[in-house]
Amino acid sequence: MVLSKIFFAVLLASAVLASSKLESVQALDAYIAEHFVAYPERVLQEKDISFLYKEYLTLFEKKESQFGFAYFYENLQAIIQHNREGHSWIMGLNKFADMSYQDFLGEFTLGAPQDCSATTPNYSFRGASIPEAFDWKDKGVISPVKNQGQCGSCWAFSTTACLEAHAKIVHGGEGFLDLSKQQLLDCAGDFDNHGCHGGLPSHAFEYLKYSGGIQCEKSYPYRARQGKCVFDPKNVVLKVPGGSVNITAGNEAELDEVIATIGPVSVAFQVVGDFRFYRSGVYSSKNCKNGQMDVNHAVLATGYGIENGKKFYNIKNSWGAGWGVEGYFKIERHVNMCGVAVCNSFPKLKVDSPKVTTY
Numbered sequence: 001m002v003l004s005k006i007f008f009a010v011l012l013a014s015a016v017l018a019s020s021k022l023e024s025v026q027a028l029d030a031y032i033a034e035h036f037v038a039y040p041e042r043v044l045q046e047k048d049i050s051f052l053y054k055e056y057l058t059l060f061e062k063k064e065s066q067f068g069f070a071y072f073y074e075n076l077q078a079i080i081q082h083n084r085e086g087h088s089w090i091m092g093l094n095k096f097a098d099m100s101y102q103d104f105l106g107e108f109t110l111g112a113p114q115d116c117s118a119t120t121p122n123y124s125f126r127g128a129s130i131p132e133a134f135d136w137k138d139k140g141v142i143s144p145v146k147n148q149g150q151c152g153s154c155w156a157f158s159t160t161a162c163l164e165a166h167a168k169i170v171h172g173g174e175g176f177l178d179l180s181k182q183q184l185l186d187c188a189g190d191f192d193n194h195g196c197h198g199g200l201p202s203h204a205f206e207y208l209k210y211s212g213g214i215q216c217e218k219s220y221p222y223r224a225r226q227g228k229c230v231f232d233p234k235n236v237v238l239k240v241p242g243g244s245v246n247i248t249a250g251n252e253a254e255l256d257e258v259i260a261t262i263g264p265v266s267v268a269f270q271v272v273g274d275f276r277f278y279r280s281g282v283y284s285s286k287n288c289k290n291g292q293m294d295v296n297h298a299v300l301a302t303g304y305g306i307e308n309g310k311k312f313y314n315i316k317n318s319w320g321a322g323w324g325v326e327g328y329f330k331i332e333r334h335v336n337m338c339g340v341a342v343c344n345s346f347p348k349l350k351v352d353s354p355k356v357t358t359y
Contacts, residue, residue: 022055025322029092029279031055032076037083044080049073060095068098079277088310089281089330094323096276107150108319109271109297114155116268116292116343119202121248123258130260135303135314137328141168142264142302143176145327147320149224155199156184157318158266158298162201163214163347165264165300167238170349177238180220187211187229195226201266201298202244202345209243212236242348249292249342252334255313256304258346264302267315268295268343269331275338278324282312283331288338295339304333313340
């Protein structure tokens, strides 16, 4: 088998792995673009695959494995082919490149599609005048990108990222709150959340309303696995008295208005195979679904705009700052791309009506 021969050639060459010829992921991207994407007729040779796999292992601090190599080869081919086709976004190698799609889904998304149809909308659209482009990331209210690890806890990371931003907007203060994701994993089960197997930010905001609030990361640290609830009300650092405000499913005018006038929004969408290798540009897909029963990944929409004539939402992910554009991605706006408009909510930190933010 050709792949097996190449794999064992890589093993024999493992002594050179300590000194990579390509010094950064950006250099690896550039090498692939220059030597393969730019030449549609060029076919990957054994020496090319061996070289790129060695560089990949070194740059991402990975250990070689026969299955990992086979997945790397398959994913590398898909990345090169996609980038040759001239889409609105490009792909790149990342920490997921030596994983199968099924393994990836089981470890880094909600684990199973979530049913958002029971989420009752309660946001009142005001028809406010909003700018053509806006991003809270530029306003200094978005906390640093975090990494959920190998646990389907994206819903908890989306929830806390949204809370951290809204706390900064509403309460001000220096720095950012670093809120406990583990409290949500361990304690929010009665609100139809399932630890590392999925949940919804709207349910989490409601849990926090009735539990009395959320602790900080330091007092209730993240372990990337569900455990016994040890919530201590004395350690609460933020309360959510208004619970969840839910945007009408499919209404991107409401989503735009909330982002521009109130704050970032927890959104969910369906991750399909190509998305995990997003590097830059405005993501769009013909393969994903967009219904309320299809979404499988929760993230944070921080802003919106237009790039090369294509409208987009700018979104903070929870796969670490080394993924995408420093942990962020852009997804096509006003077409309900992959269901990005069907399961959206934000926390109400004050019991009075949200105040329109000036920009």
